[in-house]
Amino acid sequence: MPDFRKDFPILDQQVNGYPLVYFDNxxxxxxxxxxxxxxxxxxxxxxxxxxxxxxxxSQLATARFEEARRAVQQFIxxxxxHEVILTKGTTESINLVASSFCQRFLHAxxxxxxxxxxxxxxxxxxxxxxxxxxxxxxxxxFDDRGVLRMEELDSLLNxxxxxVAVNHVSNTLGTINPVxxxxxxxxxxxxxxxxxxxQAAGHLPIDVQALDCDFxxxxxxxMYAPMGVGVLYAKEQWLNEMxxxxxxxEMIKTVTFAHTTxxxxxxxxxxxxxxxxxxxxxxxxxxxxxxxxxxxxxxxEQALLEYATQQLLQIDGLQIVGTAPHKSAIISFNINxxxxxxxxxxxxxxxxxxxxxxxxxxxxxEHFGIPGTLRASFAFYNTEEEIDxxxxxxxxxxxxxx
Ligand code: PLP
Numbered sequence: 001m002p003d004f005r006k007d008f009p010i011l012d013q014q015v016n017g018y019p020l021v022y023f024d025n026x027x028x029x030x031x032x033x034x035x036x037x038x039x040x041x042x043x044x045x046x047x048x049x050x051x052x053x054x055x056x057x058s059q060l061a062t063a064r065f066e067e068a069r070r071a072v073q074q075f076i077x078x079x080x081x082h083e084v085i086l087t088k089g090t091t092e093s094i095n096l097v098a099s100s101f102c103q104r105f106l107h108a109x110x111x112x113x114x115x116x117x118x119x120x121x122x123x124x125x126x127x128x129x130x131x132x133x134x135x136x137x138x139x140x141x142f143d144d145r146g147v148l149r150m151e152e153l154d155s156l157l158n159x160x161x162x163x164v165a166v167n168h169v170s171n172t173l174g175t176i177n178p179v180x181x182x183x184x185x186x187x188x189x190x191x192x193x194x195x196x197x198x199q200a201a202g203h204l205p206i207d208v209q210a211l212d213c214d215f216x217x218x219x220x221x222x223m224y225a226p227m228g229v230g231v232l233y234a235k236e237q238w239l240n241e242m243x244x245x246x247x248x249x250e251m252i253k254t255v256t257f258a259h260t261t262x263x264x265x266x267x268x269x270x271x272x273x274x275x276x277x278x279x280x281x282x283x284x285x286x287x288x289x290x291x292x293x294x295x296x297x298x299x300x301e302q303a304l305l306e307y308a309t310q311q312l313l314q315i316d317g318l319q320i321v322g323t324a325p326h327k328s329a330i331i332s333f334n335i336n337x338x339x340x341x342x343x344x345x346x347x348x349x350x351x352x353x354x355x356x357x358x359x360x361x362x363x364x365x366e367h368f369g370i371p372g373t374l375r376a377s378f379a380f381y382n383t384e385e386e387i388d389x390x391x392x393x394x395x396x397x398x399x400x401x402x
Contacts, residue, residue: 018351
């Protein structure tokens with residue numbers, strides 16, 4: 001196995017006198033040097049606004065931007081590049097759909113279905129849309145392992161349901177959800193499905209055609225790309241029927257004070273200047289992932305998940321929140337009644353970065369009746385030795401607090 005760590009300069013540092021252990025990958029991944037170099041290179045050589053310039057730099061930047069869109073298209077197996085909308089991230093992608101799709105298709109008395117294990121980014125935009133249009137938000141629950149209660153889906157989906165929005169992987173429980181089955185069941189009743197793939201992209205292969213999802217959203221920064229860029233894949237049919245999300249430059253064909261006509265796809269949904277350098281960084285991240293292979297990445301992360309699960313369970317009183325049979329490399333846990341924040345603060349003193357709190361999924365905390373968890377989330381560049389350090393540090397913190 002090659003030493004992937006050398007590709008990530010940030011990992012080679014001391015924090016509070018200890019070598020950094022970075023286990024907050026579900027919040028954001030670290031960036032390989034090739035991505036950092038691509039950003040540098042863009043600003044040092046071709047920085048320019050795109051699509052509007054006849055000059056040399058603008059044409060180069062435009063060509064690179066559109067090449068990046070095609071790289072995303074291939075990465076998720078989208079049929080067409082114009083079905084790939086470049087956004088700021090998952091949050092913006094979901095808000096775009098919740099706003100535009102609902103403006104056209106959601107009416108008083110209708111329903112939107114989400115799951116109980118969504119990130120707030122896949123709850124609140126739908127709540128806002130429901131409030132705006134007089135619709136109701138319905139919730140597909142999960143069981144105490146963190147597995148969706150699929151047997152309840154059929155009765156939730158009815159003639160009033162306009163859309164289902166569900167995550168591919170839970171950022172808190174780690175559950176890999178049966179999204180293909182959800183899509184099949186929803187489509188059987190003519191209902192479209194949005195998949196929040198924020199925790200799947202860069203960890204699992206994504207094939208939007210095989211899934212047959214209507215919308216798929218993810219963020220670059222969780223898959224080794226810069227912050228500030230994300231993706232909305234949407235079937236052309238929906239993008240044609242949905243009104244624009246934001247107005248401004250780039251999304252128009254003609255403007256008069258009396259009337260505006262809109263640009264073709266994907267530009268109709270890309271108002272204003274995009275983060276060009278970050279989009280090029282996203283392409284570089286995709287190339288980096290492809291150079292390693294998603295199977296290798298996924299295999300390594302599953303090995304880390306198994307090892308960490310075994311080792312953490314050796315700690316007296318430790319309980320894992322989220323024990324689904326199909327999980328991504330995310331482990332939420334609590335120890336007796338100790339507050340996750342206290343443990344997180346103490347292990348940070350030992351150089352270990354984990355996340356504490358509700359992880360933007362308060363309904364999950366409510367389900368289990370807990371204020372929060374500690375969450376260790378792994379990337380393929382993490383190691384078993386780092387997991388040993390986590391376990392030792394948590395044991396020490398527990399002793400200090402007990
Ligand atoms: N959905 C899930 C499942 C997430 O884990 C996150 C971020 O943690 C988001 C949505 C929001 O992503 P972003 O903040 O990059 O827009």
